[in-house]
Each structure stands twice: as structure tokens, then as C-alpha cells.
Amino acid sequence: GQQVMQIPQYQHVQEGEDFTTYCNSSTTLSNIQWYKQRPGGHPVFLIQLVKSGEVKKQKRLTFQFGEAKKNSSLHITATQTTDVGTYFCAGLGGTSYGKLTFGQGTILTVHP
Amino acid sequence: EPEVTQTPSHQVTQMGQEVILRCVPISNHLYFYWYRQILGQKVEFLVSFYNNEISEKSEIFDDQFSVERPDGSNFTLKIRSTKLEDSAMYFCASTIRYPDAGNTIYFGEGSWLTVV
Numbered sequence: 001g002q003q004v005m006q007i008p009q010y011q012h013v014q015e016g017e018d019f020t021t022y023c024n025s026s027t028t029l030s031n032i033q034w035y036k037q038r039p040g041g042h043p044v045f046l047i048q049l050v051k052s053g054e055v056k057k058q059k060r061l062t063f064q065f066g067e068a069k070k071n072s073s074l075h076i077t078a079t080q081t082t083d084v085g086t087y088f089c090a091g092l093g094g095t096s097y098g099k100l101t102f103g104q105g106t107i108l109t110v111h112p
Numbered sequence: 113e114p115e116v117t118q119t120p121s122h123q124v125t126q127m128g129q130e131v132i133l134r135c136v137p138i139s140n141h142l143y144f145y146w147y148r149q150i151l152g153q154k155v156e157f158l159v160s161f162y163n164n165e166i167s168e169k170s171e172i173f174d175d176q177f178s179v180e181r182p183d184g185s186n187f188t189l190k191i192r193s194t195k196l197e198d199s200a201m202y203f204c205a206s207t208i209r210y211p212d213a214g215n216t217i218y219f220g221e222g223s224w225l226t227v228v
Contacts, residue, residue: 033217042203042221043155088155098143098207098217099168102155 002027004091006103014111019076021106023089032065032072033100035088043088046074079110114138116220118204124226125194133189133223135204144187145205145217146179148172155203161187194227201225 003026013019023032031050035043047056049065049072056063062075072089086107090100117136125131137144146158159169161179178190187206191198204220 035219042201043219045216045218048216090155098145098160098210099157099170100147100155100217101157104154 002091002093002101004089004101004103006089006106008106009104010107010109012109012111013079015081016078019079019083019108021074021087021089021108023072023074023091023103025070025091025101027093028069029091029093030069031092032069033090033092034063034072034074035090035102036085037088037105038085041085076108079108081110081112084108084110114218116204116206116218118202118220118223120223121221122224122226124228127196127227128193131191131194131198131225133191133202133204133225135187135189135220136185137187137204137206138208138218139185141206141208141218143167143207143210144179144181146189147203147205147219148200149203149222150200158189158202191225194225196227199225199227 006023011019031048033048034046036046037043047063052069053067054065060077064073076083086105088105089103119134144161147155148158149155157170159173159179160167176192181187201222201224203222205217207215207217209215
């Protein structure tokens with residue numbers, strides 16, 4: 001079945017440093033979605049990427065979808081303490097009824 | 113902003129007992145899902161539901177699990193005989209259309225199930 005791998009598992013940064021998490025799927029995806037989960041919270045939708053090679057930006061966050069639609073990345077510029085949480089990518093396969101396959105997540109801690 | 117609501121937020125149950133987790137998806141949504149997240153692990157797909165029937169289910173969703181939409185608004189997940197390993201956060205989610213381009217899947221805040 002479809003697998004989605006995400007690295008790194010943990011990332012500790014000083015406030016102001018950049019952060020990147022990478023996601024790789026074993027199969028070609030219909031789209032990829034990114035979620036943020038605060039400790040004790042639920043996944044909150046950040047963005048969805050659909051097109052091959054797509055790049056989207058949300059303020060300090062930049063999301064990329066690979067040309068082969070199998071990998072993706074999230075980059076945060078100049079992290080802030082409010083960025084703390086777990087960032088999950090989730091891939092949507094081409095033949096599913098909306099089944100998302102989540103990566104393991106990257107836990108981001110930001111030291112002030 | 114419309115939201116998916118779930119009850120209870122936390123339930124403790126004895127092993128072997130039946131549990132029903134309830135969800136009210138966003139009102140005009142048509143696709144419904146249950147996911148679970150064991151503490152410290154990733155979110156795992158359990159089941160998708162569309163047009164009053166299961167459209168897809170994972171290996172986790174064995175015959176101890178069932179879902180139904182009894183009244184057109186609630187969407188429930190039943191675990192017939194809970195096991196210790198069922199302890200997890202269960203998330204309900206919904207989307208208005210097939211979740212391809214432009215259609216966001218909205219997650220509820222979760223129901224934390226502890227089996228003792």
C-alpha cells in the first residue's frame with residue numbers, strides 16, 4: 001500500500017532560524033496536504049498542493065510539490081515560538097475516496 | 113468558520129466494553145472519515161463513508177468497528193469490544209466533495225479514548 005515517509009522526526013531550532021521538513025511518497029499522489037498539530041490538539045489544515053512542481057507561500061511558509069508528485073517539502077523562514085508543533089504531510093492517492101496517508105510528522109521546537 | 117464537532121472529548125472505558133464516538137460533520141459535507149492517532153504516532157486512516165455506505169476502510173477497521181449515519185447529521189464510530197490497543201485519539205473529518213483540487217478535509221478536535 002501507499003506509504004508516506006517524513007523526515008526529520010524532530011527538529012530543534014533557535015528562534016529566527018529556518019526549518020524544513022521533507023515528505024516522500026512510495027506512489028504518485030493526486031495531491032498532498034500539510035497539517036499542523038499543536039500538542040494535545042487536532043490536525044489543522046495548512047495547504048494543499050495539486051500540480052506537479054507547484055510552489056505555494058503563506059507568509060513565512062513555503063510549500064513545494066515535486067515534479068513527479070511523489071515528494072514535497074515545507075520550509076519555514078525565521079521561525080517564531082508560535083511555530084511550535086508537529087507538521088504532518090498527508091498524501092491523497094489517485095484511486096481513494098479521500099483516504100489521506102499521513103507521514104510520521106516532524107516535531108518542531110523553537111527555543112527563544 | 114464551520115467546524116466538525118466530536119463528543120465525548122475524553123472517554124475512559126473498561127476492556128471489552130462497547131464505545132460509541134459521535135461526530136457532527138459540517139452540514140453540507142458529503143464525505144466523512146474516521147482517523148485515529150495513538151499517542152506519539154502518526155494519524156492513521158480508519159474508514160471513509162459516502163452516500164450512506166463505507167467507501168474504503170483500512171486493515172485497522174476490522175469487524176469490531178462499525179460506522180453509521182443514523183439521522184443525516186450525526187456520524188458515529190462504534191467499537192464493539194474495546195481492547196487496550198484501541199486507546200487513541202479518534203478524529204472525525206469531513207469534506208464537501210471528493211477531496212481533490214481545492215477541497216479541504218476538515219478535522220474535528222478529537223475524542224480521546226482510554227481503554228483500561
